[in-house]
Amino acid sequence: MYMRRLLPVFLSLPLTFAPLSAQDGGQLYTLYCSACHGADGNGATGGQFPPLAKSPWVQGNAERSIKIVLHGLHGPVEVKGKTYNLEMPPQGAALPDDQIAAILTHVRASWGNKSTPVSADQVKATRGATAARKEHWTAEELLKLHPLENAKPPVENLISYYYKGSFQSMPDFSQLKPDAVEEEPMGLVDYSSYAKTDGFAMMWEGKFYTPDGKHEFCLDSDDGARLLIDGQLVCEIKAIGPAGRLVKKSVALKKGMHQFRVEYFEFAGEEALSVGMKQQGSNGIKWFSKDKGSAQSKTWPEIMLTPSADRAVMYRNFIQGTSARGIGFGFSGEINMAYSADRLAPELLWTGKFIDAGHHWTDRGVGDEPPAGDDVTRISNKLAYAFTEEAVTAWPAGNPVAPSFRGYKLDAKGNPTFLVQIGNQRFFDSYAVVAGATPALVRTITPSGEATKPVSLLLLSEHDLQAPTAQSFQAGKVKVEVEGGAVRYVTGNAILDLKNSAITIRYTWQ
Ligand code: HEC
Missing domain, CATH: 2.60.120.260 (Galactose-binding domain-like)
Structure with missing residues (x-):
């Protein structure tokens, strides 16, 4: 994390200066705290770090903040209504008692804070009482020992x-x-x-x-x-x-x-x-509840995968709601897809954030990670290709030649093209987001090889299908439009007969 990178810079700074006396609380603050908490006490890097200005953690009982400075703090901590889940390195070894007292006295009297000065003796007493402590504090531990004064309840x-x-x-x-x-x-x-x-x-x-x-x-x-x-x-x-x-x-x-x-x-x-x-x-x-939901109370750091402006990001791991071989793609424009290599179909589409890889990347993948964003729409959970003549109604049971996944390629922008083989025919199924007032996920299915038998594609299954026409339909918030082919509807499934020419499918959000 970037704090660890910041730390050496900040620790090396004081060595180039003449030793400061305990009186220089403000200067000591600049040297030892402002890199993270900001010169104005509002939290450095635009509020990524927690503020000390008007923070209830630094008011009232001084022991709470003495302990934080001595041994550091990690895990979730709520400051002024915002939750941080970071790590503050311990400062106890670098700072003598009188300097900690001077810094905290300065902090407690600056930026609107109005709390009493802290003495070197107070710091000495706390240091002595906690001498055996090796770990960082957690906010929970500290709140039990020193509850915040005038803290507002969550609701x-x-x-x-x-x-x-x-x-x-x-x-x-x-x-x-x-x-x-x-x-x-x-x-x-x-x-x-x-x-x-x-x-x-x-x-x-x-x-x-x-x-x-x-x-x-x-x-x-x-x-x-x-x-x-x-x-x-x-x-x-x-x-x-x-x-x-x-x-x-x-x-x-x-x-x-x-x-x-x-x-x-x-x-x-x-x-x-x-x-x-x-x-x-x-x-x-x-x-807001006494239960802190087990499913959400993560013990792993969040590593949010985000596409860059000119490249999609891919995630190959278990994604909740998809088959075992799901591959996630986060496109620019906040459009995301989970493609199933088992069912040869985009199974889930969602908007907003892509996925938090922290769980799998740090815990070696226990369980499925849900999409991080909004409006998760299931498009299909069946095998997507079949020969037309062989009873589409009995899909996919009446599918005599199993279509197979032949792999995928990414272009320079990270956009995928999947290759599907069915009989002696192949289809290139490619996806890219087209920006604009309404960004669209555009899918193009291009046939290659000799077409011996007509092949159909299942565009949507088991979904609440609305406004079905030959050219478009609506699935939840997703509008699906087809160009170069016509959609048929068989027992609630949207089916597209593939041709010898390319077909374009646009997914947009309403
Ligand atoms: C390397 C960055 C860094 C430095 C340097 C640093 N802190 Fe922190 N501080 C943090 C982080 C990060 C947290 C929140 C930790 C968490 O999420 O559990 C924090 C939390 C706190 C808190 C409790 C929360 C709040 O905002 O009131 C206090 C008090 C505090 N720091 C005081 C100090 C003081 C005083 C110094 C200087 C002696 C200092 N810190 C130096 C990163 C730093």
Whole structure:
């Protein structure tokens, strides 16, 4: 990470200067802290690092910040409503007690901070008491020892409503009378005091703060749950079932307070309910619930794969919702695709972020990584090619000659062309994003070799198909348009008969 690269620069700096006296708190701050926390205390590199200006971590009880400076800090830490998940190197070995005291005294009296000075004796006492400590602190550990003064709860004015009953789907709460109503001063969605018996529903209402931005919300539950913000449904898990059905959704919100509402029902068995928000530009999740969803609470660093302006990025690993041989492509224009080499088809299309490779790249691939972006649309989960005469209706069972995957090539811009062989015919299936007001994923299927038998392509299967015409149809938010061929519809499948000339298929988002 870049902090590790910054560190040597910053450690070598003081050696070129004459030793500073403890009085120069401001200069010591410039030397030892400002590279990361910024000259103005607002966090260096445009807020990538946490601010010290008006940070509750540096106010009040000084022991908290003395410990951070002595031993460093790592893991998620929330500062002024934003979560960071980085690592601050320990400074205890480099800085004597009086210099730490001078720096913290300066920090606690600058940029709007108004806390009492720190003495060398205080630092000495803390250093002595924690002499055995070898590791960085975590925010969680420190908060237990030294809770923040005047910290705001995650959800303010939170009230919980409890309803007894055997619910197999989300009830209409307006028709029910709660069996218990309680204030939740911790500001956390927490069902645990009611979880001794199965069969209940709950609802929580309150308000929470966000800055301007497109923030990503996540929800996971056992059984069903819904998250509503400002009265709008954001995430929903409808059916009875275990946790691990994580739903994510990005929402653009204006700076300020927003209405928060979570609905939940528990039919039987285990219980789980986690609700969180990843603020735009933040790499950790701020939890609104006591459960910190197991599926989302990553122990690996985020390595978000992002295409560059002129080259697509590829990801070959397990992608949730695709077959085992899925290959992901993140194109510019925030268009992403997972192609299945087993089924010879683009299986998933989505917009926004591509994929977080941190999990597989650091843990050696346990489990499937879900697409990181929005509006994930399943296009197909069947084998995509068949000979026309052999009963398309019985697809793919009536497929006498199995089409096979012959590999792929990338062009200079990282755009893929897959080669599919069926009988003695070959098809080049290539994909590229065309920029514009509405960026489109353009797919071109070009035949090569002798066409002995007509071949059909399954363009969409098992999907809620809308507005079907010979030239286009709609699948969820994706509009599919065909040029150079005509779409047929057989039992809810969209089928395209391939020709001896190229066919173009455009995928756009509405
Ligand atoms: C190499 C970069 C770096 C340097 C140098 C550095 N810090 Fe930090 N600091 C961080 C990071 C990163 C975090 C957040 C760590 C995390 O995510 O767990 C942090 C967190 C903190 C926090 C708690 C969070 C907050 O924003 O209030 C305090 C207090 C703090 N640093 C004080 C200091 C002081 C004082 C110095 C100088 C003696 C200093 N730091 C030097 C990177 C640095």
